[in-house]
Amino acid sequence: MKRLAEWKLDALSIVAGALIAFGLWVRADADTRKPKPPAAPVIRVPAVINEVHDGDTLSVSFEFSARVRLIDCWAPELKSGEPGTKSKANLIKLTSKHQRCMIEIPIHDDIGKSTSLGRVLGRVTVEGQDKDLSTQQGEGGFATKSKE
Numbered sequence: 001m002k003r004l005a006e007w008k009l010d011a012l013s014i015v016a017g018a019l020i021a022f023g024l025w026v027r028a029d030a031d032t033r034k035p036k037p038p039a040a041p042v043i044r045v046p047a048v049i050n051e052v053h054d055g056d057t058l059s060v061s062f063e064f065s066a067r068v069r070l071i072d073c074w075a076p077e078l079k080s081g082e083p084g085t086k087s088k089a090n091l092i093k094l095t096s097k098h099q100r101c102m103i104e105i106p107i108h109d110d111i112g113k114s115t116s117l118g119r120v121l122g123r124v125t126v127e128g129q130d131k132d133l134s135t136q137q138g139e140g141g142f143a144t145k146s147k148e
């Protein structure tokens with residue numbers, strides 16, 4: 001019988017394998033078309049927000065639960081004190097549990113570019129909001145677009 005940690009690893013491996021396979025297929029298909037699309041392909045997945053972890057990471061549910069690390073969003077860590085707690089509080093204000101959202105996961109042939117520390121890298125847009133969470137965190141001064 002598998003332990004829970006092994007099942008989580010298996011689920012992440014399945015998602016990672018699917019992302020790689022899809023990325024290779026999209027890449028091969030893109031080579032046959034002219035002109036090439038301006039943006040990298042992404043997988044768009046409807047999801048529901050479960051929990052905010054800090055100013056740049058939240059848990060969502062699709063067919064499975066995953067941690068999503070927001071792309072282009074570098075928020076202060078919680079251990080930094082007030083800046084980290086304010087960033088998390090703002091992300092909580094922008095979201096709510098069980099709120100519907102859309103996750104865009106960029107497709108790469110290198111799985112390391114689609115995950116970070118066991119989290120899926122993605123752009124999250126909450127239903128009813130015009131801008132994604134990364135943009136809102138940056139515009140509000142709660143995160144930066146790049147790591148400082």
